[in-house]
Amino acid sequence: MPATSPDPAPAARSRSSIRSLLRLWPYVRPIRGRLGASAVVGVVASSMGLLIPLVLKWLVDGPVTDRDPSGVWLGGGLVLLLGLLEAGLFGLRRWLVARPLAGIEASMRSDLYQRLQRLPVAFHDRWASGQLLSRATTDLQILRMFLAFPLVFLFVNATTMLIGFGILLAQSPLLTLVLLGPAVPLVVLSMRFETRYALAARRAQDQAGDLATLVEESVLGVRIIKAFGRHRSQSEAFHRQARDLRGTELHKARLLSDLWAIIMTLPELAIGVALVVGVLQVSDDKLSAGTLVAFLTTALALRWPVESIGFLLAMSNEAATAADRYFEPMTTRGAEGGEADRPAAEADGPRGDGLRLEGVGFGYPDAPAGSPGVLAGVDLHVRAGETMALVGATGCGKTTLTALVPRLHEQTAGRITLDGADTAAMPVARLRELVAVAFEEPTLFSATVRENVAMGAGPSGAGEAEVLRALEIAQCAFVHALPDGLDTQVGEQGLSLSGGQRQRLALARAVVGRPRFLILDDPLSALDVHTEALVEAALRDVLRETTALVVAHRPSTVQLADRVALMSEGRIAAVGSHTELLRDNAEYRRLMSGLDTASEPLERSDAR
Template sequence: MSASSSPHLSTPRALARLIPFVKPVLPRLIGGMFAALAAALMTLIIPIVLQAAVDGPIADKNIPLIAWACLGVLVLGVLEAVFVYLRRAFVLAPATRVEYRIRQDFYERLQRLPVAFHDRWQSGQLLSRMMQDINLVRRWLVFGLVLLVVNVLTIIIGTVLLFRWHWALGTAFIVISIPLWFFGYRFEQRYGTLTRQSQDRAGDLATAVEESVHGIRVLKAFGRGKHALQKFARQADGLRGIEMRKAREVGLLWFWLDSVPMAAFAVCLLLGIWLATQGQLTVGELFGFFAMATALRWPLESLGFLFSFLMDARTATDRIFEVFTEQNTITSPEHPATIVAPHGELAFRDVHFRYQDAAADERDLLDGVDLVLRPGETMALVGLTGSGKTTLTTLPARLYDVTGGAVELDGVDVRDLSLTDLRRHIAMAFEDATLFSASVRENVLLGRDDLDIHSAQAQAVLDEAIDTAQAQFAYELPDGVDTTVGEEGLSLSGGQRQRLALARAVAASPTVMVLDDPLSALDVDTEALVESALRRVLASTTALIVAHRSSTVALADRVALLQDGRITAVGTHTELLRSSEHYRFVISSLATEDQRVREAEVNL
């Protein structure tokens, strides 16, 4: 998993990557900033009114003018509240639209990125980016960004206004406040690093929870719940340690944000009293100066929180864009080829493949595979464990791309076809059958986006697929085929999940079907029924079937033997038994496994 941030980008440039998402609602956000600035200006005008009131009506004891001054302050307060309301009205709804768009694009990006990307990234890391980081960016846009811009402008405007009463007071206030910028810069450097560590640790923690939930049966069966808890506690304690370091950094910044302005107040008070005794400053002007300085205290104090919020948002943006900027190596060509009349010839031409993390001196897992499946032919693929059978089955549909050679469908390199077109021609069923938290109907008809799944035609396709896969148990579920099977289909047995996954491949009505040992979880009798039904389907469909049982080989017209990354023999079962010693060894291993399965079923 990539865990690098974007240290080469300044914080403004890093956050500027959000502009394409923010652009549609930018006028509303700017309106919110102007409303917030107007509210701040109402606050800054009040000290000027108070200074005029102290030196005028109050000094003269003019009761009517004092009442008008009080009314003016009240009006300014009401206007401030109105502008605060307008700020919220301007920014809340647009920010949720930005969040929605980022989250939608993020999910779409996850769908488009190749399987190799998902092999490297922990699901918890992706989940924390999808939910926590995007939500944090939304909250920063609504609150952090608006207040940071407005409060900085308020400080600048208010500081300039301090010179209105006396240049010495304004200069003293600014000079004493200079250390705040140094501490702010130091805070940004330290807090940014800690924030990145914290959010990455939170992603790791989410992964640990997800793994424990999905593996709860294993943990309970082996009595390892306490071990899992101890591991989780160590990870949670590591996250807690980082959060405590973040809190210390924020606390230290707050210390300076509190103490420096108070020191400035004290010095300015002494200086102001001296200036007043010298006749250079009236009581009203001194009162107005400190009213203005007090009005600036909240913007100054808020900088600590807003800076920490800014760094959180920057780190969240970095983490989100790590996914957005990840290179997608499996894409549709700019000018895709088309197969007008598909007949289902599948060919592997000198195919080489190695995983990205393979050592440089390690030989290719697939090292020059040559194999041709004739239209309508069923080919069984056999080989010892680790020979690359499953890897080979991922190449026709471009779950991975070959690193050498080519895979061709009807004479066309699969890389020259659009992914949509290619995956409409090729359907897959995996040994590890994955179902979605949806109805049986939706799971089985997943590959038929050309059908209304509730139409009569879709029902006919569904019934035929379920019948072929011997998955009639689906009709006996509480709501029949409209029963929701639950997360990953874990409410069903392994054999039931495999049969529904096989039904899904059959329902797709593909030109080529690639089956990676789809019957491994079935008992012998059910497997025989499924194989019998499959023969009818495979009579008109090209099929590549990974065989881990000798009974699966019987489905095939021909058998291909994968050895040391290459196809070393192709022929009928009988021919290979006669001509290949390695094939006899592999088949005997499969037969031994079959015997163990049968004995286990008898014992049950």
């Protein structure tokens, strides 16, 4: 089952809809002139529609009563002209906002993407990918629709109703009071609807994010699903979440239909009562027939602004929820800072000290209160130009420790230095230039082989020679046999390649930039014995030029190291050569047990 978002729906409306929507102002401010102009044009267009009843009044009380055909033709022409003007002005309003609003959506999506790239790995560990994806797609579409329609028409329709009721009041105060009768219950119902609909809208958007996560995981993990015959369980999970989302959407529809029924029924009843009262007034000569026609026509013209209240409120509430969801990752603390350019000398300490970890501790923020940290008081010194193998039982914290060096996670205690410079005070961009990482589970992107490898060279990029050198070190000769060579698209997650091929490309990506510090997390685990030996031979030259920390689970990987650090229960238990640890450390001997066939070459390696 996919992880759910850490932002449950019941807590969704801690702020008002207006406050949520006001958070969009920094994006709206550059186009406020166009939005204002579109609102003015909308009001003028609606006013054209309100002038038509006045023309009808003149027609009924004038040319129709006087049987003047030329006046009837003139009145009909005026009505047609007003209708064309109304349509043209609404078209102009749309033109004013279409391009700017598309720009706002693109800008917000770009800002969100940049923010997600800067947020630490711990954030992405907690958040489901589908939740983030839905914020970058569905939620932004909702916000664009709000800015294009409800934002403007809440003003346009409110202004139109004020103008319209002013016209009605001038024609007949009594009938106007009759029409205003339902106003109070409509306001009360709208306020109640807003609260209930906001909760339902948030729940639906969160459930849509969870469903997107499930679909994404099912697509990426389709090989596992097929291999283990888990079609039925995945299908049941999908249908269960889809039913939940369907139920929430139906709940929203019921809320909206109830509001629409009331909003449409009460004004219709009021117009019916006004018609009866108006006919009685005309029969008593207290009101002209033309005035009654104009009054009723104006009242009917105001039906859309009144009836649209529910629709506009619903869209505004969904937009407020979408704004909250959009700004949640945007305002999450813990983004990687220090990206500003700084002189290299300020970031680098004196060469020659290597990698130091002093009293380093780490605990995951979502760990239960009182639970021990993953790392506690780690002290380790990898000398400049040295290769240190990190060995330990599964779950002792090796991978977590390697993630702290490039600040994929931030240590909660102690300090880490690179050639004397504290990584916590170093600009992240500079840190990532100094440190390259190859993970145990390689991740490739939907790009070419060349692009995937060159990514390890950082913003400066890598030339053809550097890429070919890295591919040769990682024994990636297979790329030349691919359909388009280095320009072959490797597909999503690199799944068109074998596990060993992906791992070798990830290793090539780590060494292409000739990093000063290299972190390798069991980089050869997916290779066959022959290929592993070739990669190890090529890696020796690379490791002579860098300071390296290598997580080792196999004796052949330990063979690459100058020294070995034994990790146990989140601490460094012992440091020494392979031979020394075999002789003096019982835990290390247990880890190496069953590998006696490799002991002799390992000992020869230690004698270097």
